[in-house]
Amino acid sequence: QVQLVESGGGLVQTGGSLRLSCAASGRTSSTNVMGWFRQAPGKEREFVAAIGWSIAITDYADSVKGRFTISRDNAKMTVYLQMNSLKPEDTAVYYCAVKERSPGVSGWRGGYDYWGQGTQVTVSS
Numbered sequence: 061q062v063q064l065v066e067s068g069g070g071l072v073q074t075g076g077s078l079r080l081s082c083a084a085s086g087r088t089s090s091t092n093v094m095g096w097f098r099q100a101p102g103k104e105r106e107f108v109a110a111i112g113w114s115i116a117i118t119d120y121a122d123s124v125k126g127r128f129t130i131s132r133d134n135a136k137m138t139v140y141l142q143m144n145s146l147k148p149e150d151t152a153v154y155y156c157a158v159k160e161r162s163p164g165v166s167g168w169r170g171g172y173d174y175w176g177q178g179t180q181v182t183v184s185s
Contacts, residue, residue: 062086062174064156069179072146076183080141082156082176093159094132094139095172098152098181105155107167109141119165124150146183153178 068080084091095110109120109130118130129142139156157172164171 062088062091062158062160064158064174064176066154066156066176066179069154069181071182071184073184074147076146077142077144078146078181080143080154080156080179080181082139082141084137084139084156084158088137088158090160091137091158092161092163093165093172095157095159095167096130096139096141097155097157097169097172098150099155099178100149100152103152105169107169108154110159110165110167111139112163112165114163117165119167121167143181146181148183148185151181151183153180 063086066082091113096108097105099105107121111118111130127145132139155178156176158174160173
């Protein structure tokens with residue numbers, strides 16, 4: 061089992077920045093990819109960004125490219141999501157996830173094995 065704990069969410073004005081963190085613990089030796097997803101009220105959970113754990117290949121949703129940056133600290137088993145130029149449409153609960161089954165960096169939600177509890181991000185207009 062892998063446990064994931066997100067932090068760093070909050071309320072920010074349009075154009076502001078936040079940095080989310082996700083710390084992994086437990087059986088982390090099989091981690092291939094860590095990703096971020098988000099879910100706004102009444103909407104499906106959607107892919108935001110992902111990063112390979114051995115090789116730092118990254119992938120982003122088109123809606124966040126150029127504004128968000130995913131990174132990881134292998135020693136701390138932590139993944140980060142730096143969010144800049146935030147917009148009201150970025151408001152959502154942000155979830156961290158771990159993918160073990162395959163090494164491919166992807167945004168397919170079904171490929172992820174473990175999920176955190178989520179952290180709320182609210183962007184005011």
